[in-house]
Amino acid sequence: MRCTIGVDIGTSSSKGVLVDAGGAILAQATRAHDVSRPRTGWVEMDGGNWWDEFVALSRELLAAVPDAEVTAVGVSGMGPCVLLTDQDGEPVRPAILYGVDTRAGEQIARMTADLGVEAITRVGGSALTSQAAGPKILWIQEEDPAAWGRARRIFMPASWLAHRLTGAYVLDHQSASQVSPLYDIDREQWHDDWWQRYAAPLEQPALLWAGDVAGTVTDEAAVLTGIPEGTPVIAGTIDAWSEAVSVGAHGPGDLMLMYGTTMFMVFTRSVATGEETLRTPSMWTTAGAFAGTRNLAGGLSTSGALTAWLKDLTGSDYPELLAEAEGSGAGARGLVLLPYFAGERTPIQDPDARGVIAGLTLAHGRGDLYRAALEATALGVRHNVQTMRDAGADIRRIVAVGGGTQGRLWLQIVSDVTGLEQEVPRVTVGASYGAAFLAAGAVSDPAPAIADWNPVVMTIAPDPALAPVYDTLFDRYLRLYAGTAEVVHELAAQQRADDEKETPA
Template sequence: MYLGIDLGTSGVKALLIDDAQNPVASATSSLEVSRPHDGWSEQDPASWIAATENVLDALKLSHPKELAAVRGIGLSGQMHGATLLDQSGAVLRPCILWNDTRAHAEAAALDANPLFRKLTGNIVFPGFTAPKMAWVNSFEPEIACKVRKVLLPKDFLRSWLIGSFTSEMSDAAGTSWLDVGRRAWSRELLAATDMDESYMPDLVEGTQVSGQLRAQIAARWGMSANVVVAGGAGDNAASACGMGVVREGQAFVSLGTSGVLFAANAAYLPNPQSAVHTFCHALPNAWHQMGVILSATDSLNWLASITGKSAHELTAELDDALMAPGSVTFLPYLAGERTPHNDSAIRGVFDGLSHQTDRKALTQAVLEGVAFAFRDSLEALRQAGTELSRVVAVGGGSRSVYWLKAIATALQIPVDLPADGDFGAAFGAARVGLIAAENADPLAVCTSPKVAQTIDPDTQLGPAFEHAYRRYRALYPAIKGVSS
């Protein structure tokens, strides 16, 4: 048996799989996010351990024999969070999360140093880890002077599991301290935030063993003392392992709270000016690129909250037959945007409203706006040298056939829907745990699920979608000029 633990923003999920990669049991435990000020987003790292204890308790109660048979554990986690520890390993303050934007000025200052884009292959985004540490240096000096170790969320959880500090390449690539091409910490980049390599955890590949489960942890949940814990992956790379998106040219589109267009690469292909994320993959000698949309299903949920209808009720009003884009255009920048604009201050817009605009038209515009945001990411990936011929759809929004038709037609490539199953980050983490425990071939383990349905672009509506996309593209510079 193998165990995947996914530390998300809203909860922890644990998934047991057998040696044939069949899901056996799962458990979840929720987490809360604290927002003490506008733009802030924090969590207490102790809550991650408590939630993990909850899911392990649940699995021990429901499947004690299967839990006892675990040979390898893989970890997946929300990226970019700054978990600050003192000399004794005690947490100094709540973790500053990936969607915290307080460090926008610090991010801009670091990004102005050409070494960051040169070595990391990425813009220094406000949500990345390094600018958060720079913010702490400036505004919480009494804490900064006590910091001796900076860990990403899943790596803090790992330290509880194995008793030492280790990270892996895919998550470390999102800190702005990793030389992504060399897959090693950069002394120069660390020095820019008044640190050196002693502040960083050791590095392993995601499929390598990072340590063994501590004896007291193993005993508490009835597991063997020789259970290995794999390096694991950041959440998107873990999802890619779960979906089998590990070879050159494979890609997925994720319709979750945020949106991701993820492409696997066999080489390091940075293009920071397009706001594409270029990170190490969880597998050795592999990288990946991502276009990131900050508000995907969040946009539809926002519309649901102000109309008093559920997201499902809104999309059901559209039926399944794709329509030509209407006169209303929506920019889904409710929390700013990453790809391709790197603009934390921009906000969303409805353009083209009239007396005839009804709820159905607004829903259609929201779905199209998110589809066009994915098209922006596709164009950014093309600028970075990556061409995609098809994508696999994952995430809660992929349950809307209309939305997938809009995305396929906006991107002008087919969208595959996988057969029913759990192929998310927890499954990917469990696969990585299997690889580490058995020294298995990563490509043989991380295979793609069967395709249940393929949604092709609507060729008749293609020109109308292309025209609407050009209108969408013209709106950002127009509202940028009047936004405060």
């Protein structure tokens, strides 16, 4: 049976799927893991674990379907991450994760002062924020000189897996465009002058598109994974873009909402047909997963991470909390929550933002808090969508994907808060499925169509009767952040100072 494997390295778990030529999932496997948070604002992971989990997942998938004939391998992963290795591909330190890691504030400020916001935005598409990988490379150079002295190559989860499988040293254009400001988005190539200034002596990885073949499985990798030697492996890309592929949300005017540990949004334009590349300081402009596409992207630093925190804090389970949250009703009985428990990415770009819960009384229970958390993520989505539209995004279609789509309440709250209809496809496992689809496209003639693999099966429409409630709540949400920012920033500074006292030099 001809199949493709797709594996995604996520923030809280790695997931793998084995998919037949028609898009049916034959087997799934998951490995849970944790990130390391050694200091406030630092989020790291051991890159070696990514390969170990890939090996375990591939063997489990192949054992589940003994007659599987693997024709290609797809990879994806969270990002943009910074995993530096030596010349032999051995990591020199833990990987620094994407925008939830906010350590490089000083490097962002210095690079911005050195190069100028206008030049950075013109070349890279976006102003420098905690999402940009370039300042994190500079942070390692300045703050971890021992590791920097050994570093020769840069990887992200997808490119690391492709390297371990094939020996190739590549990075896809979409991921490269988030190594800002070291990638020229209009020319679709590395910006050599700035690379030499900030990233030398790192070797520049060759650039491919997400579905391009990076190489074939080596004999050594075949022995470890069970995947036959010579099997093609694609370059892959960052998980949110692979998720967009998995549900067909990568056409002009499409917006993907990814419900995961964090919430991610990707809006697509086609520069191949003459549409303008959108740039705005509070969002991220990137290359797309496919040639000729550009994206305006945004992300909340917490969504599923926030609901998991509340579940663990209250000692409850999700069905209990969802039932109680539904009973709480729109507005959570007078609560408004800011979901900035790990700082915030777009559109406020404030790594020192913190969570706030306003309106609490002794009459409130855990269901009200859970409802307020779901509504907070929806309010964050509304803030991002409004910012995208203000920048010129003509959003025509919204597709939901990710683990959070399994519960209808969260989907309904997002539609009610934003006033937007969402399409939900049959398969919502996410990035690993998108990676498997891209792999199939790389070795099939003709390439499969995602509409055939993964048709839309449900549409979530907003309740117009709730629009006044959520218009008022959104106004309070914006004013609560503005009104508490000064105190919250003081608390964030205190948290950093306390960390430094507790962390050995």
